[in-house]
Amino acid sequence: MKYSAIILLLLSVCISCQTTSKTVAATEISIVPKPSDMVITEGSYLFSKRTKIFVDNENQKPAAKYLSDLFEKAAGYPIFISETKGNATIIFTEDKSIKPEGYHLEISPKKINIKASDAAGYFYGIQTIRQLLPPSIETANSIEKNWSVPSIVINDTPRFSWRGMQMDFSRHFFSIDEVKTFLNYMALYKLNTYHMHLTDDQGWRIEIKKYPLLTEKGAWRVESSHDITCNELAKTDPSFIIDEQHYHNREGQRMYGGFFTQEQIKEIITYAAERQIEVIPEIDMPGHLKSAIDNYPYLSCTNEAGWGELFSSPACLGKETTYEFTKDILAEIVDLFPSKYVHIGGDEVNIESWKKCPLCQKAIKDHHLKNEHELQSFFNRDIETFLNSKGKRLLGWDEIVEGGLSKDGTMMWWRNWAPTMRDIAAKHGNDMIITPCFEYYFDAKHEATPFEKIYQYEPIPENFTKEQAKHILGIQANLWSEMIPNFKRLQFQAFPRFLALAETSWTSKEDKNYDDFQKRMNLQYKRLEALNIQYHIPPVTGLKDKVAFLDKVTIELNAPLEDMVIYYSTDGTTPSKTSKKYTAPLEFSQTTTLNTIAYRGNVASETKAALIEKQNYLESLNITPKTGALQRWTGVKQFKIVDSVALPKNATYQFVTVINLAGNEGIEQLSMVFKGYFYAEAEGLYEFATKSDDGSLLFIGDKMVVDNGGNHSAIEKNGMVALQKGWHPITIKYHEATGGGELSVSFKAPNGEKQVLKGNVIAHD
Structure with a gap:
């Protein structure tokens, strides 16, 4: 009897290690993007060293490994993967009735069941579990002891198949480790397409073996106009300091640059694939090609690189060597990237140089084209035929529509001021990705493209028919790096806007609700902090850019988010935590410049400044206009x-x-x-x-x-x-x-x- 009692006691201890009875309130749960259907049930599930995962096919293993790796990093132990159910309590099950990328997640105090029909579905089920776990799951060697998740039933499928983020490596470069970190952010929020802008006028960032000068020389530069601007801004804002790791001494000069070898690109692609992310390469042509023309000048109309009024001089489309050169490059690109799409840019081409070029004009005449826009389309179609022969599809910015677009061409619509490009593509049945400049360019200032504006933007136009709407594959945000000289600044530009985009890309239009989203964001900020993300928080509210008063004025300030503390200065200095703390409305009787800042923990808002100006009335005119x-x-x-x-x-x-x-x-x-x-x-x-x-x-x-x-x-x-x-x-x-x-x-x-x-x-x- 004594031994039976001990055994029963040990069993009860083991069960208590695996389960907990705590029931979690809806206000304690924050999942972004919002699932299609979610029901909270009683109790919660507790992870421990004895937790095991059961998998029965290869599609399930990447997701299981991802969860195991999370625990090994944060908790100090892996979640072991078993191919027999035995005493496993996390069960993966194949369900062919679930749509691609969708999943069914059921958590009870004793078990977790994840059902899906593909590897992506299992993986996204794990990402939901990741967000149900404490934010400390994102921290290495965490001191957290209670690794519990609420009992819950979720059925979830994405709205769009293309849920993308772009990074620009040409203007300012980022390391392979930073790329991997960014891919982890994408995985957490169920984004699945990573667009790498690898070439532009300011730098060539990918090894091409047939043309070694592209990286031997084209990947390096002396100080550019963007560098000069960043250095000037960095005098008062350290977030604009250019990352020192990308400076090298070359040919006796201090030069900025870098590039990915083909082996590094393969490493990125493999890392992304393990996170169900497809990597899309962009190689700009025939414009934005100066970093290539600098080193292979025969490509241009004048046999030298140069600039037009706004944009660089493009490759000459009257020379056969241009077609050979671009196809040679793309041949290496398609061998490297398994993605279905290859992005050729096609935007902001300086067609003025073609108007003056006799070879381009001869090509227009020989091919019975109307103008230079049709000449670019002729080039695009030739490149598209080449890509098709390699099993790839052409993708480009919306300018590729202007001279005519083939049936299989896919467009990224970015110019808000050119909605006809979107409408023409829809009419012709072309697929498109919606990435508008005014909403989804995350390099823009937060005051220009605020968080709410991104969340509230509806990517499918009201006038689109159901058939036309089917051709919108999804949405993407872009991080052009002219004014993003380091990874911390990239984080600041991307977050929290990143989450607003993620929810629009995944959650149905009907299920979106901004007030609900803001409540979930209050918890998500803690996760961003655990990830060491330097996210943006809005500046202090209640303050105009210029406040006029006659005798005296009272200014009442408000913190834009929960758990924020406001500090201010009136002596012209930039406020910080050592400045005066705001506790009550401020009164002014003299002209003053008021600078304010708000902190959420160690995360600071942008400084908000206002001129508080004592004025006299301006006299009116005695006129009758x-x-x-x-x-x-x-x-x-x-x-x-x-x-x-x-x-x-x-x-x-x-x-x-x-x-x-x-x-x-x-x-x-x-x-x-x-x-x-x-x-x-x-x-x-x-x-x-x-x-x-x-x-x-x-x-x-x-x-x-x-x-x-x-x-x-x-x-x-x-x-x-x-x-x-x-x-x-x-x-x-x-x-x-x-x-x-x-x-x-x-x-x-x-x-x-x-x-x-x-x-x-x-x-x-």
């Missing part, structure tokens, strides 16, 4: 930035009733000046705002009220001014650099609501 319109002057290719925009002596004007780009959409180097009068209906403080891509400036008389200068994505800036009742001169200057473009102006009267600047409050002579 014609109401309802302003005068607008328009110029093209006269200025490069809004601060330089000035009216010519003999300016000619149009009358416009609203301030926007109507009739001038998509024009590069566009400048505008709007002038006239604004009516202040009552004496008081008025707030104005401009939202623009690129820069805009708003003046009342000679006083700048809104400074939204610089070339940037669409950003709203605001400012206040004290006005007497009556008419006041108003001027708005605008400049667009690269052909995107957005402009709107609003105002808010004292005690009024924000409204568009139009109607009877504007006037002209």
Whole structure:
């Protein structure tokens, strides 16, 4: 009897090691992307050293190994994999009825069952378990003891088959270890397509054995304009410091660069495949090819590398050597990459050089083409035929549509200002990936492309039929690296926007809910911290860019996220945790510059600054102008930035009733000046705002009220001014650099609501 009692006691101890009765509330669970269907049940499952996984086919082993490796790194012990059920408590089961990449996950206090029909489904089931585990599962040698997951039943399938992220290696390079780290982020959030932008004007980043100069020389550069800008920004923001590991002494010079050998590319592909991620190579052609033309100058129309007005001179499409060169490169690329697609770029080609080239003009004539756009399409189709012969499909940016697109060509739509490219592709039945500049370019400033904007964006246009919608394979975000000189800065640009993209790519439109997502994000931030990700948090709210006051003013600040502490300075210094801590509203009676920052643990927000300006009323004019319109002057290719925009002596004007780009959409180097009068209906403080891509400036008389200068994505800036009742001169200057473009102006009267600047409050002579 004594021995029986001991055995029973040992059995109960063993069972308690494997199970726990704690039931978890829904508010304690954060899974991103949100599953299709989820039910929480009673109790929870506890992992221990005795936990075993049962697998019965090869498709299940990568997912099982991934879970085992997670535990070995964090808990110090692996989860052993068994090919017999025995005493295994994590059971993998094949279920052919489940759609590709989908999974069924059932967790009870005694067992975990994972069902799927393919390797990806099992893997995503494990990633869900990973997110149900404590965030410390992401930390090596964790001190965590309670490795439990809630009892739950989940059925889950993705919305889109293409759930992508892109990294640009040409402008600034990243190491193979950083690539692997990024692939792990993608795996966690169920993204499955990794687009490697490997070549561009600023550097060639992949070994091509037939053309060794591409990496011997083309992978290295002296300081570029992007490097100069980053170094200047780094004087006040260390996140812009260029990664020293990519500097080398070459030929007696300190040069920046690097490249992946073909063996390293194979290593990346294998690592990605183990995480159910397909690697897509991009080799830009026929434009963005300067790093190749620098070393093989016979490729250009003039036998030398160079620049046009905005973009580099492309390869000559009247020379057979161009076709031979690009196919030689692609032959090595298709042998390296098992992916179905090869991306050839095709964007931002300087066709002006082809207009001047007799060989290109002869090619247009010989092949009965209409123009240079059709010449590029002729090249694209020739390259596509070559890729098809190798079992691959051509992929390119939406410019490839302009001269005609073959039935099998696949397009990445990026130009918000060129929706017709998307519509033409849909009409012709071409597949496409949605990656719009205004929403999914994660190199943009967070204020231009905020977290909520990404989450709320719906990638399938309302006017698409069900048949056309089938051709949208999915979505992708891009991390162009001009202003991303190190991996920490890349993290800052990508996160937490990365998670908003992941949810849109996986979760159905009907199941998405921003408020619910924000609640789950409060828990996800802890996981990002465990992963040592330098994520972005929004700046302090409650603060205008310029605050006007007459006698004194009270400023109330708010933290944008939970568990945040605000610090501020008024002496011109950048605030930190050693600055004054905000505890109550601040009162000002003199003009002051207020700088604020918020911390969530050790993660800091961007600094938010405001000019708190004591003003006197600007006097109104004794005039009776014609109401309802302003005068607008328009110029093209006269200025490069809004601060330089000035009216010519003999300016000619149009009358416009609203301030926007109507009739001038998509024009590069566009400048505008709007002038006239604004009516202040009552004496008081008025707030104005401009939202623009690129820069805009708003003046009342000679006083700048809104400074939204610089070339940037669409950003709203605001400012206040004290006005007497009556008419006041108003001027708005605008400049667009690269052909995107957005402009709107609003105002808010004292005690009024924000409204568009139009109607009877504007006037002209």
